[in-house]
Amino acid sequence: MVPVQVNSGRCCGWGKAFAMFLIVILLTNLLIGHHAFINIMDKSTIQAPIESIAYYMSGEADAYNEPVQYETGTADYEVAVGSSTEGQPNFEEELQLDENWRENLYGPEHFNSSELLHIVIVACGSFENRRNSMLTGAKRQFEQSKALINSALILTKEKLQFHIVVDADDLYLSLEQYVSTMADEYRSKILITKHMVWYPQDRENLKSLFRRCATELIFLPLMFPDVNQIVYIDTDAVFLRPPEHIFQHFHHFNKDQFISLTEVGWQYMTKDIPIYKSGLNSGVVMMDIQKIRQPEVNWLNRTLGIIDFYQRKLQMIDQDILNIFLNSTPQNHYDLPCTWNFRGGSCQKFVNGKSVQGGKLNCELAATDGVALVHGNIGAFLTNGFMKLRQIYETYLNFSMSTQQPSELVTILKHSIEKKLDRGRSPCGAVKGFVDMVLKWPIEALGSNTDN
Structure with a gap:
């Protein structure tokens, strides 16, 4: 970048001209960007009405804070609820x-x-x-x-x-x-x-x-x-x-x-x-x-329409x-x-929407029907915040599919989740009967050799 010297008597005139030049550049880019945006929407599977785009471009709607409101009978409404199948591709x-x-x-x-x-x-x-x-x-x-x-x-x-x-x-x-x-x-x-x-x-x-x-x-x-x-x-x-x-x-x-x-x-x-x-x-x-x-479901048009309006x-x-x-x-x-998507939050205690110390079973069905599938979202399988769920995951990850038999799983899994934590924490560990919820279906499917 070449430095601009401003120590002459012509500095102010040069500065104004340079500022005007920058303003022209910025306005040109904004216009190009606006037309490019319109072109993208025109080429998409969902033809978004120009009026809707102009509404957001004008700043009259806050795209971050207000949901798009669809007026009954409009093209927007038909895309949202799937009442139009026009233009659906093969x-x-x-x-x-x-x-x-x-x-x-x-x-x-x-x-x-x-x-x-x-x-x-x-x-x-x-x-x-x-x-x-x-x-x-x-x-x-x-x-x-x-x-x-x-x-x-x-x-x-x-x-x-x-x-x-x-x-x-x-x-x-x-x-x-x-x-x-x-x-x-x-x-x-x-x-x-x-x-x-x-x-x-x-x-x-x-x-x-x-x-x-x-x-x-x-x-x-x-x-x-x-x-x-x-x-x-x-x-x-x-x-x-x-x-x-x-x-x-x-x-x-x-x-x-x-x-x-x-x-x-x-x-x-x-x-x-x-x-x-x-x-x-x-x-x-x-x-x-x-x-x-x-x-009649109009799956692709509806989902792409949602992406376009709410992206x-x-x-x-x-x-x-x-x-x-x-x-x-x-x-x-x-x-x-809920037993088919049991997550860390399924054991967390919440007060006013925020998690607090301790555990609470938020999937009540698991108490009687057992846990069917554990979902380690938000990094639960990789971090120390939900160690009981991580122990279940690591049991399966480290199970040798070339040398170990299915009947060995229950013993290994029971030992793993009953093991005292040497690091991290686990809200699920504070939930009464959690081990039984985890072992219910493995025992039923594979039998139990957990006395060893």
Whole structure:
């Protein structure tokens, strides 16, 4: 940068001219940015009305603090509640043009697709990216995926297909290599499939709009046209109950219901958006894909419309999108029991919305029905704030799938969660009967040898 000297008598005139020059540049950029914004919206799957955009550009609405209000009968309202199917794209044609949408099968060739239970996980990241943090890196995704797969195979009596959605080959290949080292008892029950992340045409901006793969859950119904039902699970989760049991809930869906999540159970984090009841957590999501793909549901148009209108407010991204969607059509949701998404908050004591010392069971059903799945969100499996949940996770992570038998799990798990903590804390440890809640289903599925 060349320094500007201002010690001559012409300084003031030069300063005014330079200031005017900067103002012209800034105004030009603002105009270009405004037109670019309009062009992006015009090209999107959802055609947002120019009046709505102008409203936000004018500053008359605070996009951070006030929810978008849809007037009944307008195009905005139809997008929000799904009463218009105009312009809905042909998903199959898009997917067939995308060479990455279905790849690499690994598993027994004799599997019959009709006998498979389909579980989907999204594990983005690459081992080549050394800038990943502890909570977002490929190493974390790989280890958590291992623990989740281990827990499912130890407990299940069925055949499972794990659909692994990735944005880099190396993470999937590492999981494939890991599964290949398992004993036949486990390997004979799993088929894994690689799927590269997918976005609708003309919406590649979603890759960078939020954090990596944050919206991929929304597009899963469009990625598996020949699958009827899937259960999506965050990688930071482990089963304590046979996974086939959660699929049984599909039988309880009525004709209108096509999606199922658990309620948060305490204060919802994202402010100023419409939510379903007290808010839903998207760590575990059951989807009846064939119902979702019906034209009258208008899934893609509605979800993209929500992203366009609320993108500045979306903190939990896919979770917020689903809450907004189901707020307008609650009849589409089946309430999944809280035991299928047991989190650190399920044990926390809250006063005025803030956690305090001690423990309290916020998922009351777990006291009688046991914990079915543990979800280690907010880093619970990696930090010292929820050590009892971390001990459950580490039991599955360190279980040898090449040498240990399923019957050994209960003894190891019991020893682990009864062990006195040498660091950190655990609200769940303060909940009476928590060990019994954790062991209920492993004992029922595998038997008990816990007297040793």
